Every structure is written in structure tokens, then in C-alpha cells.
Amino acid sequence: MRNALTILRDDLRAIRTNTITALIVFGVLIIPLIFTTFNVLASWDPFGNTGNLRIAVASNDKGHVTDVGKLNVNLGDQVLSQLARNDSVDWVITDSADAVEGTRSGDYYASIVLPESFSDDMLTFYLDGAEPTRLDLYTNQKKNALSSSITSKVATGVTNNIDESFAEVLSDVGLGLLSSLDDYLNEDNTQSALSTIQTRMQATSGRLNSASATVRSLTGLIDGAIPLATSADSLLARANTSDSTAPATQSSSPVNLDATLRESADALSSALTAASSSLGTVSARLDDATGTNALNPNELHDLAKQVRSQAEGLDTARGALAGLALPTTQFDTAAAQARAMADSLDTTATALETGAQDTSAAAQRARDAVDRASRAVEDARTSYTTDLKPQVAELSQSIKAVADDVATVRSDLDAARANAAGADSLASRLESSRDEVGALADKLAAQSAEFERINSALDDARQTGDLDKLARVVGDDPGLTASRLASPLGLDREAVFAVKSFGAAMTPFYTTLALWVGALIACVFIYANAERTYRRGETAMSRNAIFLGRFLTLALIALIQSTLVTTGLIFFVEIAPQHPIQLIVVGWVIALVFMMLVYALVVTFDNAGKAIAVVLLVIQVSGAGGSYPLPLLPEFFQKASPWLPATHAISALRAAISGSYEGDLWRELGLLVLFTIPALILGLWLRRLMDGYHERLSAAIASTKVMAS
Incomplete structure (x- = not known):
């Protein structure tokens, strides 16, 4: 460290004793101040x-x-x-x-x-x-x-x-x-005119309402006529259907009905004859049931089955005459007695099978049932001959007369269908008329309600003075x-972390650029590599001591540059920072970090290091987010921004000028100081690997006789 301080004392002595050197250093010191002051003042209030x-x-x-x-x-x-x-x-x-x-x-x-x-x-x-x-x-x-x-x-x-x-x-x-x-x-004449208008509106509304009621009653009349028309249409439709299906339903015509009636009467007569014959056969067998020819249970069951079949025949013949006003009670009685006799025969056969009754008693019981059935059948035959048969003959004559009437009606229906073919039905035309009349009634009612509403509004305006209220408003x-x-809305602007002007808001950006430019100019005008002076003779110093010694000189220049810039902004430009002391401290840290970065690049890469520092300056002008918000920049600059020292320098300066939030000032300064680590590694250790490069570069530049080495 003593050797580094020796270099610092020598540099200060040279500046103090050499006027040219002093002037150059003075220029290096004030360039950042001039750069920042002019740019901030120029952009102080451009929109004003x-x-x-x-x-x-x-x-x-x-x-x-x-x-x-x-x-x-x-x-x-x-x-x-x-x-x-x-x-x-x-x-x-x-x-x-x-x-x-x-x-x-x-x-x-x-x-x-x-x-x-x-x-x-x-x-x-x-x-x-x-x-x-x-x-x-x-x-x-x-x-x-x-x-x-x-x-x-x-x-x-x-x-x-x-x-x-x-x-x-x-x-x-x-x-x-x-x-x-x-x-x-509010004038008297106008009030009188309004009263007249209201009276006429009330009268008009009443007339329209009456007209609507009259038209609506007409709608009711049409509604009553629609079912009649619908019934007529249905009759014509059914007549049309009956006529179209006539070939398939010929059996239902009056002529065929007469034939069917006669056949049914004959079938009933035949059924009565067959039943009487069957009852006679059963009676004869019962009379012969003595001695060796005694009644057999199986035979009785067969006789019961036969008699029951005859009863079913009577029911079938009787059913053919159902629905006709004919005397058929005797036939129902005969069928019932026949079934009762069949049941008696089955009961007698069962008693014989179980031995519960002797043969004579069983035969007598069966005879009694046969006698009752025979009497019922004879009564039915008598009723058929004296009552049913004459009535069937009369009904046949009536059916023939109906057949003639049906033929006449059919011809009339054919004429009605011919007239209705190809046109809308009467019912549909009535429904259409009803809808139109109903719509007219609704319109009249709506107009009546509108006149009533206007009349009420005028009355309210006169009674309550609504127009007076609006006029007072x-x-x-x-x-x-x-x-x-x-323009009902106003905008109250309340700035968060307020700044004095647009130029004050741009101060972090211009200050950062000024300090980087100041570091670059200092390394250009002041010989960065002092090894040629201090590595010769018996008092030769180490390369690291020389590196740190020359950096102390440059660091002092950086501190003076930063102090001039920040104090000029505070007292001359009057940007009114929230924390003036913090602004000065932040300026010192930024200046030292920038000087270390530029100094390490120049010492390690010589003239190429100066070019690298310029390239970094160009990138940081666009990518540090100093003038435009980062989200508006291309994706490359957004990704590169966190890795640029100017990004964190600008953020720290903004916190010092406008106010800190959750320690963002110190966080950004910490991230900025981290950039000194790669700079020290580059300047203290990796620089030794570049010695051969420096010799070749110096020889190449000297050979051009144009470039300054």
C-alpha cells in the first residue's frame, strides 16, 4: 500500500508543478460537469x-x-x-x-x-x-x-x-x-292553451279507447264463428275420407248392413234349434240311465261340454244383434240356463266320481236342469218367431230407406268438396281476420294510452312545477x-416520487453518461499503465502496487468529477433532490466503479480497451433504460439491461433524487459495486496474460508510422 501511495504523491506533484498537466487535468475534471449541466438545462421543460x-x-x-x-x-x-x-x-x-x-x-x-x-x-x-x-x-x-x-x-x-x-x-x-x-x-295565455290541449287529449283518448273496445268485441264474434267453421271443415274432411276409403269399407254401407242383419237373425234361429236338439239328446240319455246303462262321469262331462258350446253359439248369435232395439231378453235367458245345465252336469259327474251321491239322485238333478234349460230355449224360440223376426223385417225396410238417403247426402257432399277444393278453409280465413282485427284493437288502445300519458305528463308539469325545477337547476x-x-370530469394529478421538471427526471441518465465519459477521458489523457516508470531500477514496484497506485490518482479525479457534477445539480441547476447527501454519495460510488471498469479495460487491452469502453458506452445509452422505459425497447436490450452497470447507476440516482422505496437505493448500489470484482480480476491477474499482446500491438502500431502508440 505504501508503494501505491508513493505513486499517488508523485502524480499529484507532477500535476502541481506542470502547468500543461494541470490544465489537462482541470479539463478532465470539469467535462462531466459541463456535459450534465448543459443537457439537463436543455431538456428542463421542453413541453413548456x-x-x-x-x-x-x-x-x-x-x-x-x-x-x-x-x-x-x-x-x-x-x-x-x-x-x-x-x-x-x-x-x-x-x-x-x-x-x-x-x-x-x-x-x-x-x-x-x-x-x-x-x-x-x-x-x-x-x-x-x-x-x-x-x-x-x-x-x-x-x-x-x-x-x-x-x-x-x-x-x-x-x-x-x-x-x-x-x-x-x-x-x-x-x-x-x-x-x-x-x-x-308560466304565462296565463299558455296555461289556458294547455288546459284546452288537455281537454282535447282526454276526449281523443276516450274515443280511441271506445273504438278499441268496439273492435275487440268484433274479435269476440269472429272467435265464436271459428268453431262452427271448424266443424264444417271437419265434416267435409271426414266425408272426403269416407268417400276415398269407400272401396275398402263396402261392408258398412246400408245395403250390406241389411244383409248382415238378416244373416244374424237366421244364425240366431239356427242356434236355438241346435240348442233344443242338444237338450233333447241330453234328456233322452238321462231317461235311459238305469241298470247296466248307468250314468258315466266322463260321459256327463262330455255332455256338459256340448251344452256349453251351444250356449256360446247363442251368445255369438245374440252379439250380432247388439246395439239394435230388438227383444233379445229371452235369448240371454236361454243361454244362461244352458250354461247352468252344463254346470249341473259337471257337478253331477264330480259327485259320482267321488261317491258323494248315488246314480238315481244324480240323474234326477240333471233332469231338473235339462227341463229348465229346455223351457228357456222354447221360450226363446217363441220370442224369435212372434217378436224378433217381424221386427227384423221392419228394420230391413228402414235400412233400405236410409241407403237411399245416404246416396243423396253423398252427392251433396261431393258438390261441397268440389266448391272447397283449392281454396283456404273458412276457419283459416276467419282466424286471419280475427288476428288483423285484434292487432287494430291493440293499436287503438296503445294510441289511447299514449294520449293519456301525454295528458298526465302535462298535468304533472302544471301541478308540480317540474319545468320550474329544471329551470332553477x-x-x-x-x-x-x-x-x-x-366536460363533467376533472383530473387531479398526484405525482408519486415527484420530480421538479422533465430535465430533473432526465438527470440520472445524463449524470451516468457524464461520469462514464469522464472516466474514459481521464484514462485517455492520463497514462494508465505506469509500469514503464516504476518497474525499473532498484526501487521497482510490483505490478499490483503499480495498478493500485495509478488507480488512486484516477479515483481522486473521479471523486472530484462526481462532486462537481452532483453539487452543480443541487446548487446551480436546482433539481431539488429528495436526499442531497445521498445524491453526492451515490455519485462518488458510481464514479469509482466506472473508473475502475474503464481503467482495468485500458490497462489490460491498451488502445483496444478504450474502444471496448466506448462500445459499452454506446450500448448503455440505449439499453440502460435512462430515456425510454425498458418494456418499450427491443428484446435484446431488455435482456442485456441487468448486466449493464449504467442500469443500476441510473436506478440509484433516481432513488436519491425522487425518493427511495424499500431500500432500492442501497440494493442498486450493491449490485453496482459487484462490477468491481471482474474489473479487479482483469486488472490484477488476467492482465499478465496480455504482455505478449501488448508488445506485438506496440510494434504493429509503430510500423504504421501513422498511429499513435
Whole structure:
């Protein structure tokens, strides 16, 4: 360490005793101060001078002729009049040709041209299909990069101003009309006129309501006629179906019905005869059941089965006559007695099988059942001959007469179907008429309700004074209320970590660049490698001592540069930092780290190290996030930014100027100091590997007789 201090004393003595050296060092010391001060002051408040920005505005608006009074309204002239009184920008009122040509020549930074249909578009905004009015903006992007963005913002402001003014005019007219209407309505003549209007509206509403009720009653009549028409349509449809299926249902015709009736009567007569015969056979067998020819149970079961079959035949013949008003009671009795006799025979056979009854008693019981059945069958035959058969003959004659009538009706139905073919049914036509009449009734009722609503609204306005209330809200100055309606919202801006101005916000970026440039200039003008002086003779020093000794000189220069820069910003530029002492300390750390990095590069790589330091400067200008937010930069710079020392230097300076958040100042300083580790490794150890490179590079430069070694 003593050797390093010796080098520092020698350097200070040389600066003090050599005027040229002192002047060079003085220049090295003040260059960062000049760089920072001029840049911060130049960008102190650029947007406060937009009044010097020349922007042309022209109107090709042909105006709009209103429907009321045929007035020609030209909103373009009103816009020009408003802009002429606006001093936020140097507005130049001119024609469209000069505006466009002046923008191309650079006389104007931009120009705004209002189209011919400006008034038409603005005053017909409420029509269906209307589109927003378009302004033509011409910007000269060659003149200045930032001016294009400013002029675009100005054009947006003009658009917003036009929108706000237009809304204000509309509101002013509407509210003024409201106030005038209130004054008019409060006059005596107007009150009388309103009473007359209300009376007529009530009468009109009553008439419309009565008409609606009358029309709706007509709808009820049509509804009552629809079922009749529907029934008629159904009869015709069924007649049509019956006629179309006639070939498949010939058996249901009156003629075939007569034949069927006769056949059924004959079948009933045959069934009675067969039943009587079967009963006779059973009676004869029972009479012969003596001695060796005694009754056999199996034989009795067979006889019962036969008799039951005859009873079923009677039921079948009787069923064919069902539904006809004919005397068939005797036939039902005969069938029932036959089944009872069959049951008696089965019971007798069962008794014989079990021995519960002797043969004579069983035979007698069976005879009694046969006698009862025989009497019932004879009564049925007598009823058939005396009652049923004559009535069947009469019914046959009636059926023939019906057949003749059906033929007549069928011909009439054929004529009705022919008339209805190819046209809508009566029911459908009635339903359509009902719907139309119902719709008319609804419209009349709606109109009546609308008149009643208007009448109620007028009455409420007269009784409650609603218009008076609105007029009091509007006040004596409708324009003031209109302006509030046009712009109802206000914006309260509250800065977080506030800075004094735009230039103060750019201070971290310019300070970082100034300190890096100061370190680079110091290593260029002050010979970085002192080994040629201190490694000769008996007092030769180690390479590390020489490295640290010369760095002490450069570090002192860096500290003075940083102190001049930060104090100049505080006291001369007056950026008003939140923590002035922290700003000075942060400047010292940044200057020392930057000096170590540049010094290590120059000592290790000589002239190539200077070039590397310049390349790093270029990269850090764009990638450190000093002027533009990192998310707006290309992906390469976003990824490279954390590995650049300027990134952390700028963040630390921002914390010192605007205020720290959760220790971000010290965190960024810690990350910045870490960059000294690779610089020390490079300058203390890896530099020895570059000796051969230095000799070859010096020889190559000397051989050119042009380059300075």
C-alpha cells in the first residue's frame, strides 16, 4: 500500500508543478460537469415551449344548411376562431394548399386540414349510419423525431377540444330552450292553451279507447264463428275420407248392413234349434240311465261340454244383434240356463266320481236342469218367431230407406268438396281476420294510452312545477351548465416520487453518461499503465502496487468529477433532490466503479480497451433504460439491461433524487459495486496474460508510422 501511495504523491506533484498537466487535468475534471449541466438545462421543460411550435390549420368546410330557417352554419370557421385565441401552440391560419406545402418544406412542423363535409358530419351525427368526423393531419417527420409525437398529441387535443365545444354548444342550446320554455309555459295565455290541449287529449283518448273496445268485441264474434267453421271443415274432411276409403269399407254401407242383419237373425234361429236338439239328446240319455246303462262321469262331462258350446253359439248369435232395439231378453235367458245345465252336469259327474251321491239322485238333478234349460230355449224360440223376426223385417225396410238417403247426402257432399277444393278453409280465413282485427284493437288502445300519458305528463308539469325545477337547476347562465355537461370530469394529478421538471427526471441518465465519459477521458489523457516508470531500477514496484497506485490518482479525479457534477445539480441547476447527501454519495460510488471498469479495460487491452469502453458506452445509452422505459425497447436490450452497470447507476440516482422505496437505493448500489470484482480480476491477474499482446500491438502500431502508440 505504501508503494501505491508513493505513486499517488508523485502524480499529484507532477500535476502541481506542470502547468500543461494541470490544465489537462482541470479539463478532465470539469467535462462531466459541463456535459450534465448543459443537457439537463436543455431538456428542463421542453413541453413548456410548445407555443413556439408552428402548426398550420386550414378549413375546407362548406358549412351546413339547417332545416330550420335555412341557416348556413359553418363549424370550421368557429374552430379556426377558437384556435386563433389558443396560445399553447403557434397556430398559423392558412389555406389547405399552403398548409400541406409548408409542412413539406419545413416551415410548419405539422398541419391540420378540416374536410369539406366537416359541418355536415358534425351536425348529422344522430342519423343512422353516421360516422365520426375525420381531420387530416400532416406531419413532417424528417424535421424532428420528437416533434411528430408532439404534433400528434396536439391534433388529439384539437379533436377533444372540438368534441367538448360541440357538446357544450348543444347543451347550451338545449338548456336555453328549456329555460325559455319554462317562462313561456308560466304565462296565463299558455296555461289556458294547455288546459284546452288537455281537454282535447282526454276526449281523443276516450274515443280511441271506445273504438278499441268496439273492435275487440268484433274479435269476440269472429272467435265464436271459428268453431262452427271448424266443424264444417271437419265434416267435409271426414266425408272426403269416407268417400276415398269407400272401396275398402263396402261392408258398412246400408245395403250390406241389411244383409248382415238378416244373416244374424237366421244364425240366431239356427242356434236355438241346435240348442233344443242338444237338450233333447241330453234328456233322452238321462231317461235311459238305469241298470247296466248307468250314468258315466266322463260321459256327463262330455255332455256338459256340448251344452256349453251351444250356449256360446247363442251368445255369438245374440252379439250380432247388439246395439239394435230388438227383444233379445229371452235369448240371454236361454243361454244362461244352458250354461247352468252344463254346470249341473259337471257337478253331477264330480259327485259320482267321488261317491258323494248315488246314480238315481244324480240323474234326477240333471233332469231338473235339462227341463229348465229346455223351457228357456222354447221360450226363446217363441220370442224369435212372434217378436224378433217381424221386427227384423221392419228394420230391413228402414235400412233400405236410409241407403237411399245416404246416396243423396253423398252427392251433396261431393258438390261441397268440389266448391272447397283449392281454396283456404273458412276457419283459416276467419282466424286471419280475427288476428288483423285484434292487432287494430291493440293499436287503438296503445294510441289511447299514449294520449293519456301525454295528458298526465302535462298535468304533472302544471301541478308540480317540474319545468320550474329544471329551470332553477339551469340557472340564469345555461352556458355554464352546458360547459359542465360537456366536460363533467376533472383530473387531479398526484405525482408519486415527484420530480421538479422533465430535465430533473432526465438527470440520472445524463449524470451516468457524464461520469462514464469522464472516466474514459481521464484514462485517455492520463497514462494508465505506469509500469514503464516504476518497474525499473532498484526501487521497482510490483505490478499490483503499480495498478493500485495509478488507480488512486484516477479515483481522486473521479471523486472530484462526481462532486462537481452532483453539487452543480443541487446548487446551480436546482433539481431539488429528495436526499442531497445521498445524491453526492451515490455519485462518488458510481464514479469509482466506472473508473475502475474503464481503467482495468485500458490497462489490460491498451488502445483496444478504450474502444471496448466506448462500445459499452454506446450500448448503455440505449439499453440502460435512462430515456425510454425498458418494456418499450427491443428484446435484446431488455435482456442485456441487468448486466449493464449504467442500469443500476441510473436506478440509484433516481432513488436519491425522487425518493427511495424499500431500500432500492442501497440494493442498486450493491449490485453496482459487484462490477468491481471482474474489473479487479482483469486488472490484477488476467492482465499478465496480455504482455505478449501488448508488445506485438506496440510494434504493429509503430510500423504504421501513422498511429499513435
